[in-house]
Amino acid sequence: MFRYANEGREANVNENAQTPMKGAVRDAMNEQIKHEFYSAYLYLSMAGSFETANLPGFARWMRKQSEEEREHAMKLFDFLLDRGEQVQLLPIDQPPSAFRSPLDTFEQALEHEKEITSRIHRLYEFAVQESDYPAQVLLHWFVEEQVEEEKAATEVVERLKLAGEDGAALLLVDKELGER
Ligand SMILES: [Fe+2]
Ligand SMILES: [Fe+2]
Numbered sequence: 441m442f443r444y445a446n447e448g449r450e451a452n453v454n455e456n457a458q459t460p461m462k463g464a465v466r467d468a469m470n471e472q473i474k475h476e477f478y479s480a481y482l483y484l485s486m487a488g489s490f491e492t493a494n495l496p497g498f499a500r501w502m503r504k505q506s507e508e509e510r511e512h513a514m515k516l517f518d519f520l521l522d523r524g525e526q527v528q529l530l531p532i533d534q535p536p537s538a539f540r541s542p543l544d545t546f547e548q549a550l551e552h553e554k555e556i557t558s559r560i561h562r563l564y565e566f567a568v569q570e571s572d573y574p575a576q577v578l579l580h581w582f583v584e585e586q587v588e589e590e591k592a593a594t595e596v597v598e599r600l601k602l603a604g605e606d607g608a609a610l611l612l613v614d615k616e617l618g619e620r
Contacts, residue, residue, distance in 0.1 A: 458524035462570040466525055468563050469516055469575070474530040475559060476513035480506045482535040482552060489539050495610075497618025498542055501596075504620055505549075512582070519578050542610065543600040550593040557586040 487502035520527050539545040560582045567575035596617065603609035 461520075461523050461525055461575070462572060465563075465566050465570050465572045465575050466520065466523075468566050469520060470528055471530065472559060472563055473513050473516045473520075473527070474532060475556060476509050476516065477532050478535065479552065479556060480509035480513065481532055483509060483549070485535040485537050486539065486545050486549065489537065489545065490542070493542075495542065495614045497614035497616065498545075501617040501620050502549075512585070515578070515581075519575075523574070542613075543597065546593060546596045546600055550590065550597055553586065553589045553593050557590060560586055 483502045483506035487499045487506060490496075490499035490502060517527055536548075539548065560579065564576065564579045564583060566572075567579055596613070599613050599616075600610075603613055
């Protein structure tokens with residue numbers, strides 16, 4: 441059945457409808473779609489600033505990261521639709537566009553991933569509290585993914601710290617990251 445924007449959710453719940461999601465899980469997941477798109481936006485902004493700074497490897501890494509974040513958003517988007525829920529896309533905040541250095545950029549990326557990790561954990565807690573088993577299964581993937589995301593960003597931060605002010609070392613890290 442096609443749902444119109446102003447139609448109440450309750451009107452759709454009938455004996456033929458799917459098992460409805462609990463409001464807390466649905467709303468938090470809907471909210472998380474926005475944060476994943478914001479991540480895509482943030483990394484695209486970082487990619488742009490690296491491109492401008494003639495660091496194509498870092499730029500490529502960030503561009504790929506941005507694409508992955510969009511895929512994360514789409515996983516949640518598709519999940520809500522599969523559950524018979526209506527998705528309400530929320531406005532995405534404007535990301536910063538100026539960054540001080542590659543190290544500063546990747547430190548911000550790492551901080552951002554840590555914040556996303558805590559959001560995913562809270563979302564998982566909601567799914568447990570509401571006994572939403574399909575949501576828990578989906579969120580397992582996100583929990584694992586966040587471990588990888590933090591690990592990847594930390595590795596780059598560590599390498600950039602080692603490179604320090606050495607331009608040649610920085611270009612080497614840039615080259616390596618471009619092979620991602
Ligand atoms: Fe993500
Ligand atoms: Fe991420």
